[in-house]
Amino acid sequence: xxxxxxVPHPVIRxxxxxxxxxxxxxxxGIEWASSQEIADALGLTSSTVRQDLSHMDLKGISxxxxxxxxxxxxxxxVLGADVLHRVVIVGAGHLGRALAEHGAFAERGFxxxxxxxxxxxxxxxxxxxxxxxxxxxxxELAEDVKVDIGIIAVPGQAAQEVxxxxxxxxxxxxxNLAYKHIHVxxxxxxxxxxxxxxxQELAYVLGTSRKR
Amino acid sequence: xxxxxxVPHPVIRxxxxxxxxxxxxxxxGIEWASSQEIADALGLTSSTVRQDLSHMDLKGISxxxxxxxxxxxxxxxVLGADVLHRVVIVGAGHLGRALAEHGAFAERGFxxxxxxxxxxxxxxxxxxxxxxxxxxxxxELAEDVKVDIGIIAVPGQAAQEVxxxxxxxxxxxxxNLAYKHIHVxxxxxxxxxxxxxxxQELAYVLGTSRKR
DNA sequence: TAGATTGTTAATCGATTAACAATC
DNA sequence: TAGATTGTTAATCGATTAACAATC
Numbered sequence: 512x513x514x515x516x517x518v519p520h521p522v523i524r525x526x527x528x529x530x531x532x533x534x535x536x537x538x539x540g541i542e543w544a545s546s547q548e549i550a551d552a553l554g555l556t557s558s559t560v561r562q563d564l565s566h567m568d569l570k571g572i573s574x575x576x577x578x579x580x581x582x583x584x585x586x587x588x589v590l591g592a593d594v595l596h597r598v599v600i601v602g603a604g605h606l607g608r609a610l611a612e613h614g615a616f617a618e619r620g621f622x623x624x625x626x627x628x629x630x631x632x633x634x635x636x637x638x639x640x641x642x643x644x645x646x647x648x649x650x651e652l653a654e655d656v657k658v659d660i661g662i663i664a665v666p667g668q669a670a671q672e673v674x675x676x677x678x679x680x681x682x683x684x685x686x687n688l689a690y691k692h693i694h695v696x697x698x699x700x701x702x703x704x705x706x707x708x709x710x711q712e713l714a715y716v717l718g719t720s721r722k723r
Numbered sequence: 724x725x726x727x728x729x730v731p732h733p734v735i736r737x738x739x740x741x742x743x744x745x746x747x748x749x750x751x752g753i754e755w756a757s758s759q760e761i762a763d764a765l766g767l768t769s770s771t772v773r774q775d776l777s778h779m780d781l782k783g784i785s786x787x788x789x790x791x792x793x794x795x796x797x798x799x800x801v802l803g804a805d806v807l808h809r810v811v812i813v814g815a816g817h818l819g820r821a822l823a824e825h826g827a828f829a830e831r832g833f834x835x836x837x838x839x840x841x842x843x844x845x846x847x848x849x850x851x852x853x854x855x856x857x858x859x860x861x862x863e864l865a866e867d868v869k870v871d872i873g874i875i876a877v878p879g880q881a882a883q884e885v886x887x888x889x890x891x892x893x894x895x896x897x898x899n900l901a902y903k904h905i906h907v908x909x910x911x912x913x914x915x916x917x918x919x920x921x922x923q924e925l926a927y928v929l930g931t932s933r934k935r
Numbered sequence: 936t937a938g939a940t941t942g943t944t945a946a947t948c949g950a951t952t953a954a955c956a957a958t959c
Numbered sequence: 960t961a962g963a964t965t966g967t968t969a970a971t972c973g974a975t976t977a978a979c980a981a982t983c
Contacts, residue, residue, distance in 0.1 A: 521950065523927050527920040531879070531902055545964065553904045557964090558952050565966065573959040573964045591926035598922075609821035610918070615902070621922055660925050667743070683932070684925040686918070690743055690827070692765050700928045704921040706822070706898070708739040709914045710810075710833055713872050713896040714803035715735050716912045720895070733974065757940065769940090770976050777942065785940045785983040 518566045518589075525563055528553050530586040537579050545576030592620050597656055599625035599682075601673045602664035603633050603643045606688060610662065611638040621660070625652050646676070653680035660684045667691035674701075730778045730801075737775055740765050742798040749791050757788030804832050809868055811837035811894075813885045814876035815845050815855045818900060822874065823851040833872070837864050858888070865892035872896045879903035886913075 532552050536544055546560040553560075564577065569585045571577045587593055598621050600607045610616070611626050626641035628634075633643040644652070652658070661677035663670055663685060670689035677685055678695055685701045687693055690708075695701055730738075744764050748756055758772040765772075776789065781797045783789045799805055810833050812819045822828070823838050838853035840846075845855040856864070864870070873889035875882055875897060882901035889897055890907055897913045899905055902920075907913055 517931075518927075519950075523924055524920065526927070527917075527923040528904060530923075532904070547964085554906070556952065558954095559950090561964090561966065562951075571965050573957080573966095574962080575959080576964070589927065589930065590923045591930040592923070594926070594930070596922075596926055596929065605821035605824045609817035612817045615919060616922070619919065619923070620926070659929055660922065684929055686921055686925060688918075692740060692744070694766070700925060702921045702924050704916065704918055705739075706900075706916055707827060707831065708736065709898055709916040710808075710828070710872065711739040711742075711802045711804070711831070712735055712914050713898060713912060714806070714808055714832070715730075715738070715801060717808065717871055717896055718801065718803040718806070719729075731974075759940085768976065770978095771974090773940090773942065774975075783941050785942095785981080786938080787983080788940070 516566070522563045522566055525553075525555070525559075526586055526590055529560075529563070530583065530590060530592070533579050533583045533586065537583060542579055543575045543577065544579055544582070546571070548576065594620060596621050596659045597624045598622060598660045598662060599627065599649070599652065599658050599677075600641070600662045600664055601627045601646060601649070601677070602662075602666075602669075602689075603628035603630075603636075603638065604664065604666075607662075607664035608638045610664065611641045613639070624656060624658070625649070646673075649676055650680045653682070658682050660686060662686045662688065663693070664688045728778070734775045734778055737765075737767070737771075738798055738802055741772075741775070742795065742802060742804070745791050745795045745798065749795060754791055755787045755789065756791055756794070758783070760788070806832060808833050808871045809836045810834060810872045810874060811839065811861070811864065811870050811889075812853070812874045812876055813839045813858060813861070813889070814874075814878075814881075814901075815840035815842075815848075815850065816876065816878075819874075819876035820850045822876065823853045825851070836868060836870070837861070858885075861888050862892045865894070870894050872898060874898045874900065875905070876900045 546557040550557045550560045567585045569581060600610055600623060603626050611623050623639060623641050626638060626643050627646040627649055628643050629646045634645055636643045661682040663673050665673050667690045670691040670693050674685060674693040674695055678699055683699050685699060687701055687703050690705055693701060758769040762769045762772045779797045781793060812822055812835060815838050823835050828835060835851060835853050838850060838855050839858040839861055840855050841858045846857055848855050873894040875885050877885050879902040882903040882905050886897060886905040886907055890911055895911050897911060899913055899915050902917055905913060
C-alpha cells in the first residue's frame with residue numbers, strides 16, 4: 512500500500528492478469544469483486560490476491576471486497592497503461608511483422624514507432640502502420656524520439672548484436688523474443704518471452720506423463 | 724540424477740536455455756563446459772547450474788566440467804526434442820500465421836499438423852505448410868491423428884471456448900497465447916505465454932525508474 | 936602433488952499459504 | 960447483531976546460494 516516499496520517480481524507478473532480480469536468484470540457492470548472471486552477466475556488463492564493487492568494504493572472493504580473501478584484505475588496506473596510507450600521492433604520476419612500488425616498493442620499504450628531489418632528487400636514495406644527501415648538507422652530514430660522499449664525479434668545469432676545496438680541507442684527496456692540469452696548493462700531491464708521454450712516445457716510434461 | 728524424481732518447475736524452464744547454449748558450444752567444437760562457464764553465458768550462478776544438472780542423468784568430471792555431447796543428448800532426451808510432437812494452432816490471425824510459417828518449430832520436433840479458424844474467408848489458405856481449416860472440424864482431425872499440443876492464438880473472449888474444444892478433442896497440453904486465464908481439467912497442462920504481459924512488465928519497470 | 940571443479944548438504948532467502956483479529 | 964471479508968502477521972514451503980569434502 513505504501514507508495515515506494517518495491518513490488519516483488521512475481522507480483523508484478525500477476526498484475527496484468529488482474530487488470531484484464533477486472534476490465535472484464537467492469538464491462539459486465541460488476542462493481543465489487545472479492546479476493547476469492549478474483550482468485551477463482553485466475554487460478555490463485557484468495558490469500559495471494561490479498562497479499563498482492565496490499566502492494567497497491569487501494570483499500571478493500573470488508574464484506575464487499577474491492578471496488579472494480581478503483582482497482583482498474585490503480586492497476587492501470589502502476590502498469591503504466593495510461594502512458595504512451597514508444598516501442599521499436601528489430602526483425603521484420605514472421606514474428607516481427609505479426610507484432611507490428613497486431614492491433615492490441617496500440618490499444619494498451621504501446622506505439623510501434625519503428626520496425627527494423629537488415630534485408631534491403633524489405634525496406635519501405637508496410638506492416639501495420641510501421642514501415643521497415645534499415646536497422647543501421649536505429650540510432651537516428653532514437654535521436655529524434657525517445658524509444659522506451661525495444662523488441663528483439665531476430666534469429667538467435669543476431670540477438671546480442673541487436674541488443675547492443677538498442678543499448679547504444681539509449682533503450683532501457685528490452686523484450687527478447689530471440690532464442691538466446693543476451694547480456695546488457697545493469698541499468699537495462701530484459702524480459703524474455705520465448706514461445707519455443709514454452710513449447711519445450713510442454714514437451715517435457717508430455718514426456719514424463721507418457722512414461723507412467 | 725535418479726531417473727524418476729520430479730524435476731522442479733523452475734529447473735524445467737531453464738533446461739531449454741541450457742540446450743540452446745550447449746548446442747552452440749558444440750557447433751564451435753567445444754567438448755567440455757564447466758558449471759561456471761554455463762552460468763556466465765546464461766546469467767545464472769554455477770551453484771544453480773550444478774543443482775539443475777544434478778536432476779539429469781549425467782555425471783560431470785572434476786576439473787573438466789560436463790561433456791557437451793553427453794549434456795546435449797541428455798537435455799534433448801528429457802525435453803523430448805527427438806520425439807515428434809503434433810501441434811495444432813487455433814486462430815489464424817497474425818500471430819497464428821506467424822507461428823505456422825515459423826520454420827524453427829519443425830526443426831525442433833514440433834510439427835504443425837493443423838491451423839484452425841472460424842472465418843470461412845480463410846479456409847483453404849496456406850501458411851507455412853498448413854492450410855486453414857474450419858475450427859469445427861478440430862475433433863475430426865483429432866480422431867485421425869493424436870494431437871499432442873494445442874496452441875490457443877485467438878482473442879481473449881474466445882479462449883475458454885477453444886480450450887474446451889481442445890480438451891474435448893483429447894489434447895493434454897495447451898499453450899495459451901490469449902490474454903485470458905483458461906480453466907481446464909486437472910490432467911491437462913497449460914503454459915501461458917503472453918507478449919502483452921511481458922510488455923506490461925517492462926512498462927512497470929519503466930514507470931518506477933521514471934519516478935526516481 | 937596441487938589445484939580446479941564436481942556433487943551434495945546446509946544456510947539463506949523469498950514467496951505462498953494459513954490463520955485470525957479488525958471491521959464493515 | 961451475525962457473518963463475510965479484509966489486512967496483516969506468522970508458518971510453511973520451496974528455490975537459490977554458499978560451503979566444502981570428494982575427486983579427477
